[in-house]
Amino acid sequence: MSENANLRDDSFVVAGTTYHSRLLVGSGKYKDLDETRQATEASGAEIITVAIRRTNIGQKPGEPNLLDVVPPSQYTILPNTAGCYTAEDAVRTCRLARELLDGHKLVKLEVLGDEKTLYPDVTATLEAADILVKEGFDVMVYTSDDPILAKRLEDIGCCAVMPLAAPIGSGLGIQNKYNLRTIIENASVPILVDAGVGTASDAAIAMELGCDGVLMNTAIAGAQNPVLMASAMKKAIEAGREAFLAGRIPRKRYASASSPLDGTFF
Amino acid sequence: MQIQLNGKNRNIPDHSNAQDLVELLELTGKRLAIEVNREIVPRTIYAQHRLYEGDQIEIVHAIGGG
Numbered sequence: 001m002s003e004n005a006n007l008r009d010d011s012f013v014v015a016g017t018t019y020h021s022r023l024l025v026g027s028g029k030y031k032d033l034d035e036t037r038q039a040t041e042a043s044g045a046e047i048i049t050v051a052i053r054r055t056n057i058g059q060k061p062g063e064p065n066l067l068d069v070v071p072p073s074q075y076t077i078l079p080n081t082a083g084c085y086t087a088e089d090a091v092r093t094c095r096l097a098r099e100l101l102d103g104h105k106l107v108k109l110e111v112l113g114d115e116k117t118l119y120p121d122v123t124a125t126l127e128a129a130d131i132l133v134k135e136g137f138d139v140m141v142y143t144s145d146d147p148i149l150a151k152r153l154e155d156i157g158c159c160a161v162m163p164l165a166a167p168i169g170s171g172l173g174i175q176n177k178y179n180l181r182t183i184i185e186n187a188s189v190p191i192l193v194d195a196g197v198g199t200a201s202d203a204a205i206a207m208e209l210g211c212d213g214v215l216m217n218t219a220i221a222g223a224q225n226p227v228l229m230a231s232a233m234k235k236a237i238e239a240g241r242e243a244f245l246a247g248r249i250p251r252k253r254y255a256s257a258s259s260p261l262d263g264t265f266f
Numbered sequence: 267m268q269i270q271l272n273g274k275n276r277n278i279p280d281h282s283n284a285q286d287l288v289e290l291l292e293l294t295g296k297r298l299a300i301e302v303n304r305e306i307v308p309r310t311i312y313a314q315h316r317l318y319e320g321d322q323i324e325i326v327h328a329i330g331g332g
Contacts, residue, residue, distance in 0.1 A: 057274075
């Protein structure tokens with residue numbers, strides 16, 4: 001098999017479904033639904049997160065809906081529990097999402113602990129994950145970069161563990177390479193970096209570490225040109241993945257000549 | 267009768283069911299989920315789910331989020 005064929009076959013599996021794009025994107029913070037659609041298409045993502053919120057009562061009938069521009073027939077919709085600060089609210093949100101999406105079981109669990117950092121409340125996350133797994137949900141879980149906790153969430157039965165790279169929406173990039181490496185090494189479910197990516201190089205670094213994928217929203221939607229950034233992220237994810245598979249050279253303190261030393265005529 | 271809909275008081279005709287409410291709000295055919303007093307009402311039984319005075323109803327949908 002050629003190396004190119006290897007790469008074409010490179011895929012990962014979440015809850016029994018095979019995905020070829022390792023970039024997962026959020027659908028928040030865009031200026032309008034048309035921009036959401038264009039950026040989502042440019043990203044090549046197959047899994048798109050959505051939030052569950054109250055319907056605007058009195059909204060004009062026929063007004064476009066998010067799921068018209070990212071249709072569940074075309075994308076895997078990943079409802080999140082963003083904004084939930086208790087296990088109870090998170091579980092309630094997932095149950096509503098399952099009804100909304102016709103019994104769809106895949107959810108992104110996040111239980112937040114603090115408005116300033118949006119860091120996960122890990123004890124509440126464990127509690128909610130346990131309930132949701134027992135209720136038959138396929139739980140992709142947002143968590144801190146703690147390797148012990150990541151393993152615990154896997155043991156509970158989460159189908160993917162998604163440690164943060166930096167606080168949500170911060171754009172600070174990969175702050176915790178060694179923890180992420182440890183989490184990846186220990187894992188037998190996909191590990192996706194969720195949150196903290198700022199630009200394309202951050203996404204490439206996450207993939208070079210061996211993550212199965214990266215989930216991002218603000219880095220794309222908040223860019224000056226979101227559609228162009230979506231395209232950049234797609235390439236960065238692919239480049240980082242290829243570099244990981246290719247195996248980088250070791251770091252050395254001093255130079256190593258690239259041209260042969262034999263045959264010089266001077 | 268008065269219900270609480272998405273956090274706000276609202277008057278709807280007596281003896282309404284969940285289907286009537288969806289129609290009243292012109293949400294027929296929209297992709298949404300309904301919770302009455304924190305219990306999900308599956309869309310297959312909207313017409314059978316009778317609403318009562320003081321019911322706390324949440325109607326939710328999917329919006330952009332990360």
